[in-house]
Amino acid sequence: MNETVQAAEHGAGQELGIVPRLPRGVRLKFDETRGQWLLLAPERLVKVDDIAVAILKRCDGVATIEAIVEDLATAYAADRALIDADVRRLLNELAVKRMVDL
Amino acid sequence: MNAPVNIPNPVGLLAELTHRCPLACPYCSNPLELDSRADELDTAAWIKVFTEAAEIGVLHAHLSGGEPAARRDLTEIVAHCASVGLYTNLITSGIGLTQERIKALADAGLDHVQLSIQDAEAKSADHIAGYEGAFARKQSVAAWVIAAGLPLTVNAVIHRANAERAGQMVKLAVALGARRVEIAHTQYYGWGIVNRAALMPTKAQADAAIAEVEALREVYAGVIVIDHVIPDYHARHPKACMGGWAKRTLNVTPTGKVLPCHAAETIPGLEFWNVRDHSLRDVWFASPAFNAFRGTEWMKEPCRSCPRKEIDFGGCRCQAFALTGDASAADPVCHLSPDHDKVAAIAAHANEEEAAAEIAYVYRGAKAPVPAE
Numbered sequence: 001m002n003e004t005v006q007a008a009e010h011g012a013g014q015e016l017g018i019v020p021r022l023p024r025g026v027r028l029k030f031d032e033t034r035g036q037w038l039l040l041a042p043e044r045l046v047k048v049d050d051i052a053v054a055i056l057k058r059c060d061g062v063a064t065i066e067a068i069v070e071d072l073a074t075a076y077a078a079d080r081a082l083i084d085a086d087v088r089r090l091l092n093e094l095a096v097k098r099m100v101d102l
Numbered sequence: 103m104n105a106p107v108n109i110p111n112p113v114g115l116l117a118e119l120t121h122r123c124p125l126a127c128p129y130c131s132n133p134l135e136l137d138s139r140a141d142e143l144d145t146a147a148w149i150k151v152f153t154e155a156a157e158i159g160v161l162h163a164h165l166s167g168g169e170p171a172a173r174r175d176l177t178e179i180v181a182h183c184a185s186v187g188l189y190t191n192l193i194t195s196g197i198g199l200t201q202e203r204i205k206a207l208a209d210a211g212l213d214h215v216q217l218s219i220q221d222a223e224a225k226s227a228d229h230i231a232g233y234e235g236a237f238a239r240k241q242s243v244a245a246w247v248i249a250a251g252l253p254l255t256v257n258a259v260i261h262r263a264n265a266e267r268a269g270q271m272v273k274l275a276v277a278l279g280a281r282r283v284e285i286a287h288t289q290y291y292g293w294g295i296v297n298r299a300a301l302m303p304t305k306a307q308a309d310a311a312i313a314e315v316e317a318l319r320e321v322y323a324g325v326i327v328i329d330h331v332i333p334d335y336h337a338r339h340p341k342a343c344m345g346g347w348a349k350r351t352l353n354v355t356p357t358g359k360v361l362p363c364h365a366a367e368t369i370p371g372l373e374f375w376n377v378r379d380h381s382l383r384d385v386w387f388a389s390p391a392f393n394a395f396r397g398t399e400w401m402k403e404p405c406r407s408c409p410r411k412e413i414d415f416g417g418c419r420c421q422a423f424a425l426t427g428d429a430s431a432a433d434p435v436c437h438l439s440p441d442h443d444k445v446a447a448i449a450a451h452a453n454e455e456e457a458a459a460e461i462a463y464v465y466r467g468a469k470a471p472v473p474a475e
Contacts, residue, residue: 025253
């Protein structure tokens with residue numbers, strides 16, 4: 001992410017069962033012209049790195065945060081606690097910008 | 103001038119689908135001489151524009167005007183934008199939209215609606231818009247947008263008559279269900295220059311409005327995103343206008359002329375190309391107007407040796423021309439500009455007029471008025 005943001009007041013702290021989703025008006029898109037993944041929102045273009053893309057692709061409005069973390073931990077054979085922290089940090093940042101609904 | 107190398111592809115296109123508009127806001131950024139309906143691009147021409155825009159890397163298509171809802175083919179245009187992958191943003195006064203039409207636009211793939219409000223109070227809002235009942239109608243339009251499942255941005259232009267309600271306008275946006283609000287202090291182009299004396303707030307009014315809106319950021323964190331454009335006449339440094347001339351976005355006028363920004367035609371001597379004669383790719387990379395102020399080679403002092411030249415790009419070319427008569431000069435908002443006293447004098451004049459009686463607006467209409475000195 002190329003912007004810093006403050007933590008959300010009502011974000012995904014350690015609560016269970018939260019289902020993150022991209023609201024209408026926010027699109028994850030691979031920009032062919034620039035060879036770059038982007039999150040498109042009203043008057044906003046946010047470049048997203050590979051880790052963020054992996055997380056956001058799993059925000060399908062069905063999977064809970066725990067399920068997303070579990071899936072990523074399996075797919076990347078990585079430490080679950082680290083992934084959990086990464087996922088919640090990203091989703092909280094985007095929730096403050098109203099680019100993800102929690 | 104030779105075209106600079108490494109020209110980045112554009113990310114946004116503002117399509118002024120028409121200059122027709124039922125409102126007559128005194129700060130309207132459209133030119134004083136409006137394009138007539140008979141000269142507007144037809145549906146096929148706009149469809150070609152958006153196809154070519156997507157091909158050269160445009161991501162956001164902003165459908166604006168005038169009032170874009172005045173175009174009967176709006177839904178068809180939106181559907182085409184969606185089909186070529188453009189993120190489609192409708193910038194509207196709301197007048198001319200019905201619940202059925204908004205639903206059709208949503209079904210066609212519209213991504214986002216940006217609805218203007220003129221004030222937080224009906225009487226003042228309708229006076230500013232020059233349209234009885236506009237305020238009430240906009241409340242309905244906002245509700246229809248939300249009901250159609252579309253994300254809503256409310257945008258408000260701040261000036262002398264509504265500056266004291268800047269915070270209330272943010273609260274109104276929240277009440278209308280907006281996820282984002284744009285609070286933009288008036289910029290003085292087009293009709294804004296004509297009405298500058300009536301529009302410009304005093305520094306105290308502007309400062310109070312800015313502080314009120316900034317304080318609401320924390321109150322509404324996670325509820326509404328606040329985009330805040332503060333007035334440049336009271337600033338020390340100029341704005342990075344358009345993120346740099348011909349660097350990020352382009353404008354297409356109702357008749358197909360392609361501009362680096364909506365006010366670019368106020369600069370004399372620039373050669374603009376038209377989508378009727380050229381591809382958008384050629385216009386972007388090779389047209390004289392787009393290359394006129396690209397990069398930093400065109401700059402004079404104090405810009406040329408300035409450490410901020412890649413930060414604010416010397417400010418706004420149109421404002422430099424409007425206030426100094428030289429489009430290559432530093433934007434006189436900059437405290438280093440030799441013409442900075444002109445901006446300071448205009449701002450000081452606004453301060454003196456604090457207690458003065460209300461100044462009447464010149465509303466946009468068919469006849470172009472003579473700009474006030």
